[in-house]
Amino acid sequence: MMAEKPNRNRAFYVGYLPLPRAHAVFLLVAVPLSIAGMIVGALGLAGDQPAWGGGVWQTDQVNEWRGTLRLEPYPMLHVAGEDGEIETYLLVEMGKFGTRDRFAGADGLDGASVKIRGRRLHRDGRKMIELDPDDPKDPELGPAVSLLDGATPAVRAAMSMPGPRVTLRGEIVDSKCYLGAMKPGAGRGHKACATLCISGGIPPMLVSRDADGRAVYSLLAENTGVGLSDSDLAVIKPVIGEPVVLSGRPARVGSWRVLLVDRLDAQVDGASSASP
Amino acid sequence: MTNQFVWVSWNRHKKIYDAVLAAACALYLLCFVVGSFVFFDDRPDVMVMLIHATGTLAIILLHVILCIGPLNRLSHRFAPLLYNRRHLGVTMFLVALTHAGLVLLYYGGFGVVGPIHAVLFEGRSLTRLDAFPYELLGFAGLLVLFVMAATSHDFWLDTLSPRAWKGIHMAVYPAYGLLVAHVALGSLFDADGLIGRVLLAVGVAVVVTLHLTAGVRELICDASCWRPMPEEGNEKSGTGEWIEAGTVDDIPERGGRVVCLDGRERIAVFCYDGKVSAISNVCAHQNGPLGEGRIIDGCVTCPWHGYQYLPHNGQSPPPYHEKVPTYRVRVVNRTILLDPRPLPPGTPVEPAFFEAGPDDESLFEESGPLSDDSGPPPVAPHPPTSLSEGDE
Amino acid sequence: MLVVMERIIWGIGVYLAVGVVFAAAFVAAGVGRVSPAARGSGWGFRLLIIPGTAIFWPLLAARWARPVIEPEESPPPVEPADEWVDPEKETAA
Incomplete structure (x- = not known):
């Protein structure tokens, strides 16, 4: 029943009195070790960040x-x-x-x-x-x-005839951040920003990979060749910055590739029902 | 409760503590920035880098803060870290606030809707993990940390009562849960790197293990000093309702021991100069364990922040006003008898006298400044400059 | 659910905004009435309690509205032995 005999010589720390020697010795070891741990942690976590991307x-x-x-x-x-x-x-x-x-x-x-x-x-x-x-x-x-005045020759870059239907797996990003306005301009951490950008009219872009693992960039557009309608933007909004699968017909406008998407509300599974 | 409030009542330890803390934070941020430039071929985005740096620093500091409490229960070597833990907490909140501010500004700013809506709600869903608003978890955690940081000054301890204050500050645990979930469902959810995941898992394991270990030790300690409450009218060994609380030989001179009553508060019993006194074990400041303290300059001194009480009446020496309950004591054949019914805080009780044995000379050889004064001046010379601001 | 949460956040924002306005007046004039130890304290302390005041402003407003509390008297000095409770005499509380 009896507690063991108390340690009578234990150093006692009081914040406003001089530091006992035992505490000082302990702190002289523990504090530098902790700071060294923080340095290692900082370098490790810095290296652990996602790649910045080449934007x-x-x-x-x-x-x-x-x-x-x-x-x-x-x-x-x-x-x-x-x-x-x-x-x-x-x-x-x-x-x-x-x-x-x-x-x-x-x-x-x-x-x-x-x-x-x-x-x-x-x-x-x-x-x-x-x-x-x-x-x-x-x-x-x-x-x-x-x-410019009318004498300037126009650069002819009409949209090409769309190719056969393809299905692409990738992530919908806002083209401005992805091209370098923010790095990395994709992924979970950037989802809020990408959604805000696309809501504000920045062209939405699907980043997918070809068979060799190279990035393929496709601006998303309606079947008719115009930019996504407000209703279609509302459909993709909940899945921006997430892995998605989209199908449509690829075409080119100048040096940009465009994906003329099929009915988005049917493709983006449950997006509208999941939206808050 | 205290004499007069000042914004921060610095002393040498606090200054060193804060300087080391500031240097450690600065060093962390610097190393993170250097690493972000050195380890990648592409130039980092400075704002995103700072968001990552402040976020990781805040969660690391939170783990340190949560470990200090149980570490101090396990070893008194950690007492200097506990002493100014409040500044660590406020620092952590400010780092986390910077993180949140940068996120709201950079990810949520410059757009068609406000930053709060953009970051926390736009396009989010509670039912799909990919669209889960993990930022909302961080925001909720930050709000809790805000309440804690905003009430960290002793003015709030005084205004809200120590009990309510302690309750508010126990909210660090729900906040910790929210913030761990924020990190796990956020930046670590689909990250390629392993270091962050491993560190978070280790951090949670350490925090949980330390709390369990300290808790189990506390239970064992309570069991070892536990005394059953005497039943009404039980005349056991002629002591009436008095309970035995060990012998004077169990207690070091000018030291204390804790007696744990059945379902009641703990009582701190002190021996000093051939006398025995008993007061509540619960410090009026932040519920620190007085029984683990010492008698310094004639006053029971709390091991957490050095609050002092006169052992015979449970009152802080003037000009302070803190009071704790006292208990009646007797010594019969070196056995301490204790009336377990607390007297109102600050009630004077005559100490029980006993004949000093050969073991009872001054015993704090190691602690330097505490060893040389054997007289019991009843007024403490130290606290007036150091107690008016938050110390933990 | 998220709509409700967003309304709650705005509600918290409005509550804190009212609190900040109250806090400006409170730290200037009211704090000394609520807490005797805050009388005559410096601006550093007063600025430091603004965030907390913005959180607990209804409580502080209620206390501010109450009559002035005089500061507690200093605890009595060490009392002579004949006033001590004698454990031998009476054990009833």
Whole structure:
């Protein structure tokens, strides 16, 4: 019943009195060890982060491009490259907004020759321009886009005939972050941001893998070749940033690949019922 | 309860504690940043890197905080870490708040809807794991940590009562559950790396094991010092309702021992200068175990934050106002007898006297400054500068 | 369910916003009435209790509205031995 004889010589720590020797010795060992553990942990967890991805966002460099503006499936600029190849830039605004609103009011822009100022994003050969908002010269069209005179030859880049139906497994991302605005611009941690970007009009893109494991980038568009409707955007919203399987017919617009998706509400399984 | 509140009542230990803590956090963040640049071919996204760095640091600090309590129960060597644990807690909250702020700003900002809706709710589902709003778990955990950090000052201990304060701060355990789930269902859910998963699993295992070990030890300790409550009118060995609480030889001079009553509070019994006194084992500050304390400068001194009480009346020496219940004691043939009914906090009780044996000289050779004063001045010279701010 | 949670979060936000407004007045004027130990305390302490005040503002508002509590008197100094409770005399509490 009796407790064992108490240890009478145990050092007793009181915060406002000098540190007993036994505690000081212990702390001199334990604290450096803990800090060493934190350093190792920091390096280990830093190395454990997902790969950043090879996206580039040239935030420090404003450039100008001349080319042909097309509004479908998403606003894009076709530029004639020096070797005759067409380079196609998706056009987005600053922040998490697409350019549809900017071009919605003006007639005759689709197919017009324009000069565009902005900052370049690119990854794996896919290109994008974030329009520069700080140009006061042409208030009607917005500061960064100006019409060129009619003598400028148009870059012809109509959408190709769609190929046979394919089924792709991948992840729906927002093209702006994925191309370099945010790294990594995919995955679970980025889901909220990707959803916000696509809601704001950034073109949605399916990133899948071909048989050799190389990334395949497909802008998502309606069967008719126009960008996804609001109702279809609502259907994909709950599955952005998650593994999905989509089928449709692939086509090309300039240097971009587009997937003309079949009825999305039937494909995205239970997405609308699962949405809160 | 305390003399006058100040924002932080620094002393040498707290300054060193906070300096080491700040240096450790800075070093962690620095190493994380360096690692993010060195270990990858592509340039990191600075904001995302900081989100990862602050998130991992916060969860590591939370594990450290949760381990300090049980470690201190297992070994008094850890007492200096417990002493200023509150600053560690507030630091952890600020790091977690930075993490959440960066997430809301970077992932949730610059868009068509507000950051809270964008990060926590947009496109989310409670029924599908892939769309589960794990950020919501982190947000809820952060809210709990906010309440704890906001009430960490002793003003709140005083205003809300120690009991309510302790209850609020026990919410660290639900918060811990929420935050572990936040990490497990979030960044670790489909990550390629193993280190984070292994560290989290080890961390949870350590926290659970330490708490179980400390709890079992507490139970064993309680059983060893347990005394049955005497039944009403039981005249066992002529002592009436008095219970035996060991002999004076079980208790070191100017030390204490804990007597655990059947279903009642624990009682701390102290021997000093040929006298025995008994007060509640529960410190009025943060319920620290007074029976594991010492008598310093004539006062029972709590092992957690050094709050002091006069052994014969359970009152903190002036200018402090804390009081704990006292108990009547007698010594018969060196056996301590205890009336288990607590007297109102601060009630003076005459100590029981006994003849000092050859073993009862001053016994704290190792603890330096505590060993040289054998006289019992009833007023404590130390606490006035150090008790008015949160110490844990 | 998520809709309900979002409303709760907004509710918490409104509650805390009201609390912050209350806290500004409380730390300036009310805290000394609620806690004698806070009288004459510095701005560092007062700023530090603003977040907690924003959380517990209804409780503090109720206490602020009550009559002023005078500070407790200092505990009596060590009492002479003849006033001690004598364990030999009476054991009834």
